[in-house]
Amino acid sequence: MNRTRSALPAALALLVVLATTWWAFAPALECGFTAFDDDQTITLNDSFRGLNSQTLEYAFTTRHMGHWQPLAWISFGVDYALGGLDPRVYHRTNVLLHCVAALLVLWLGARYLVTARPLLAQQPWRVWGAALVGATAWALHPLRTESVAWVTERRDLLATVGLLLALHAWHSAVQPHQGTLRSRGWWWASIALLALSLLAKAWGMTLWVVLLALDQSLYARHASWRTRLTEKWPHIALGLAAAAVASWAIRSTPDITRSLTDWSVAQRLGQAAQGLVWYIARSLDAQGLCALHELPAHYDPWDAYTLFCAGLVVVVGALAWWMRRKLVWIATALFVYAVLVSPVLGLQQAGPQFVADRYAHLATLPLALLLAGGVSLLPVAGAWLCTALVCALLIPATRVQCTYWKDDAALWTRVLEVHPDSSMGWQGFGNHKLVSRQPDEALAAFERSVASNPRNWRAQAGIGDALHALDPVGRSDEAVAAWNKALEGYFPPWTVRTNLANHLIARRRDLAGGVEQYELAVREMESYGPYWTAPMVWYGAGQALRLAGREAEGRALLEKAAADPRTRDRALQALRTRP
Numbered sequence: 001m002n003r004t005r006s007a008l009p010a011a012l013a014l015l016v017v018l019a020t021t022w023w024a025f026a027p028a029l030e031c032g033f034t035a036f037d038d039d040q041t042i043t044l045n046d047s048f049r050g051l052n053s054q055t056l057e058y059a060f061t062t063r064h065m066g067h068w069q070p071l072a073w074i075s076f077g078v079d080y081a082l083g084g085l086d087p088r089v090y091h092r093t094n095v096l097l098h099c100v101a102a103l104l105v106l107w108l109g110a111r112y113l114v115t116a117r118p119l120l121a122q123q124p125w126r127v128w129g130a131a132l133v134g135a136t137a138w139a140l141h142p143l144r145t146e147s148v149a150w151v152t153e154r155r156d157l158l159a160t161v162g163l164l165l166a167l168h169a170w171h172s173a174v175q176p177h178q179g180t181l182r183s184r185g186w187w188w189a190s191i192a193l194l195a196l197s198l199l200a201k202a203w204g205m206t207l208w209v210v211l212l213a214l215d216q217s218l219y220a221r222h223a224s225w226r227t228r229l230t231e232k233w234p235h236i237a238l239g240l241a242a243a244a245v246a247s248w249a250i251r252s253t254p255d256i257t258r259s260l261t262d263w264s265v266a267q268r269l270g271q272a273a274q275g276l277v278w279y280i281a282r283s284l285d286a287q288g289l290c291a292l293h294e295l296p297a298h299y300d301p302w303d304a305y306t307l308f309c310a311g312l313v314v315v316v317g318a319l320a321w322w323m324r325r326k327l328v329w330i331a332t333a334l335f336v337y338a339v340l341v342s343p344v345l346g347l348q349q350a351g352p353q354f355v356a357d358r359y360a361h362l363a364t365l366p367l368a369l370l371l372a373g374g375v376s377l378l379p380v381a382g383a384w385l386c387t388a389l390v391c392a393l394l395i396p397a398t399r400v401q402c403t404y405w406k407d408d409a410a411l412w413t414r415v416l417e418v419h420p421d422s423s424m425g426w427q428g429f430g431n432h433k434l435v436s437r438q439p440d441e442a443l444a445a446f447e448r449s450v451a452s453n454p455r456n457w458r459a460q461a462g463i464g465d466a467l468h469a470l471d472p473v474g475r476s477d478e479a480v481a482a483w484n485k486a487l488e489g490y491f492p493p494w495t496v497r498t499n500l501a502n503h504l505i506a507r508r509r510d511l512a513g514g515v516e517q518y519e520l521a522v523r524e525m526e527s528y529g530p531y532w533t534a535p536m537v538w539y540g541a542g543q544a545l546r547l548a549g550r551e552a553e554g555r556a557l558l559e560k561a562a563a564d565p566r567t568r569d570r571a572l573q574a575l576r577t578r579p
Contacts, residue, residue: 006124013106013128016387017135021102024140024395025095027402028149032087035408035431036291037152040065041076042090046566048073049080063531066256066350068249071199072155090151097157098148102139104164105365109134109372111171115218116329116373126376129383134372136387138365140394142286142401143279146357149405150291155201156361162197163204163362166190170211179223181231191234198238202246202343203362208235209339217332243343250350252531255491258349263295270301271354272345273310279341279360283367286397290404290418291411292425295354297453333370337363352424408432423453430462439470461486461496468503476507492528494521494537501544511548518544522557535564539571 033043047058051074059073075093083089109131114121121127138144147156166189173186181187197204215221215228229236250256282289300306316334324331341363346354375383404414412432415425430445443466449459464482467475483500490496497517505514518541525537539561546554561571 006128009125009128010110013110013132013135014103016132017102017106017139018099020136020391020395021099021139022095024398025098025145025148025402027399028091028095028145028405029088031091031149031402031405032407033085033090033151034405034411035435036150036411036428037065038150041152043085048076051077051081063249063252066250066253067155067201068245069155069200071158071196072201075154075158087151090154091149094148094151094154094157097154097161098139098144101157101160101164102135104161104168105138105368106131106135108164108167108171109369111168112218112369113372113376115171115176117376120376123380125380126383129380129387130372130376130378133375133383133386133390134368134370136390136394137371138368140391140398141283141364142289142394142398143282143357143360143364145289145398145401145405146291147361149402150358153358156203156358158200159197159203160362162193162200163207166193166197166204166207167210169193170214174215174219174221176219177222179221179227187231191238194235194238198242202242203340205239205242205246205343206339208232208239210336211235213332213336213339217328246343247348250348256350263346263349264301266301267299268347268349270299270306270310271349272347273313274306275345275355275359276313276338276341277309278355279363280337280367282357282360283364286401288418289357289401290415291357292353292415292419292422292428293355293357294352294419294422294424295349297423297455299354329370329373333366336366340366408435421452423449423456423459425449426452427456427459427462430459430466434462434466434469437469439466442466443470455489457486457488457490461490461499464496464503465499468499468507476503479503492525492532492534494525494534497521497524498537498540501540505544505547511544515541515544515548515550533564535561535567535571538564539567539574542571543574 033039041064045064047062047064048055055077056074059070059077062068062073076090079090079093106128110127113127113130147153147160169186169190173181173183173190175182194204194207211232212228215223221228317338320327320331320334341359344356344359344363375386378386404410408428409432412425412429415422416429419425426445426449430442430449433439433442433445443463446459446462446466449456450463453459460482464479464486467479467482480500480503483496483503486496487493498521501514501517501521503514504510504517518537521537522541525532525534538557542554542557542561544554545551545557548554555575558571558575561567562575564571
């Protein structure tokens with residue numbers, strides 16, 4: 001395109017994307033941290049705070065909550081340096097990153113349109129108008145809300161920006177209709193930017209497949225498959241390494257993944273079929289979005305809806321293959337969508353979600369670019385009118401969706417509106433009520449949770465916690481029974497044992513029983529290694545042992561607690577006093 005002629009439409013499109021994206025997600029700036037992982041990631045975690053050698057080591061070595069995301073940890077460290085634990089600072093960074101991603105999508109759409117239809121280079125208003133429709137349809141959609149309004153999901157935003165930059169670099173490296181690359185420097189840049197993206201999240205592990213698809217369709221390169229694969233060997237190597245690291249990190253937390261015994265191959269395939277349909281369906285109709293779409297306690301992969309989804313996937317896939325030459329852009333967009341979403345379809349099930357709003361963040365990008373291609377066939381005014389329509393439809397819905405992330409009450413209330421029988425939804429609501437010192441409402445919520453899924457061990461433990469707070473004397477037996485039930489599957493078990501021990505000592509005056517539970521908790525915790533260290537277990541056990549007259553053993557555990565910065569002050573104070 002002529003740069004002079006395209007300057008005005010490009011600048012206007014850029015301003016529209018920035019203004020509308022910021023306005024759509026402005027309510028997220030008023031959100032706080034939630035107890036939906038933000039507590040474990042940010043508010044209760046001091047390991048990332050400050051930019052020094054210790055925090056950098058933590059960023060690159062930790063597998064906290066089953067993720068390896070050094071770039072995300074570093075970005076959190078920068079936020080902490082700028083504003084401490086002010087949630088507005090963290091949300092502002094998320095919104096800014098999403099604005100950057102929206103601009104990159106706009107630019108990518110314009111570049112792809114000109115490559116696909118070279119004559120459009122003489123019509124910059126049409127190019128940038130069509131690209132603007134695709135960019136706003138992607139950036140303003142309520143499906144983006146979870147990745148933007150949830151601080152913990154910073155990794156999505158960073159990974160997406162890195163991958164979009166890598167796609168831009170590859171576009172600059174490739175010579176359409178030619179077998180060789182035109183720029184070795186941009187080739188190296190695409191590798192470096194992919195590596196940067198993978199430092200935030202392993203989403204880009206399949207980028208090399210996407211690049212092969214673009215070579216075949218968009219660039220129509222005259223090169224053998226051997227040549228195409230050879231020039232992408234660094235992308236392939238990085239993708240395989242990222243997949244291995246992600247699997248290693250996930251498996252470091254025992255309660256995250258599901259075995260084939262718990263979640264069969266048929267169930268995984270059924271989940272994948274539903275997921276492939278769900279993300280496209282929600283892109284067309286954004287009803288029912290929320291923070292958690294829980295795995296069902298009982299799921300029949302042969303039910304009518306799953307079979308319908310599987311059949312739809314097969315039929316659409318077959319049609320796309322059959323029409324791959326006449327409808328090359330539709331076939332390519334659907335293929336790239338399937339490739340990008342494949343790592344999160346549940347084939348290696350990690351976490352409690354059946355599907356998740358955030359998984360559409362990157363996966364639906366090719367559909368937005370396909371929309372831009374379709375709009376480019378309209379008159380110039382049509383594209384800009386489509387942008388106005390997209391903004392009018394999506395911005396209000398996204399602003400409302402952001403309010404569901406305001407706090408724990410809003411988050412769990414929304415989950416239960418969408419899924420009234422969600423066991424984890426009731427558990428989260430119960431935790432919120434317990435923290436809010438409403439143990440009667442917390443108990444009712446935990447009981448609803450267990451009724452939906454008796455194997456929700458966290459809800460079982462919550463019943464014990466609520467009974468302890470509500471009526472510690474009259475219903476002590478019920479509280480102890482609930483904690484013991486939770487110990488059948490709760491991880492980490494020492495968390496429950498600590499609560500049980502404290503209850504036995506403080507409420508029942510059963511010092512021997514409390515010491516026994518504390519000793520079990522210490523042994524369990526230490527058997528998992530330093531990664532799982534919870535120094536409060538040492539502190540509580542040390543105090544209990546000293547009360548039982550076992551001074552030397554108690555002091556030894558208090559000294560362990562004093563060596564950890566999280567309990568140093570209180571442990572040192574205890575060591576200076578008598579039990």
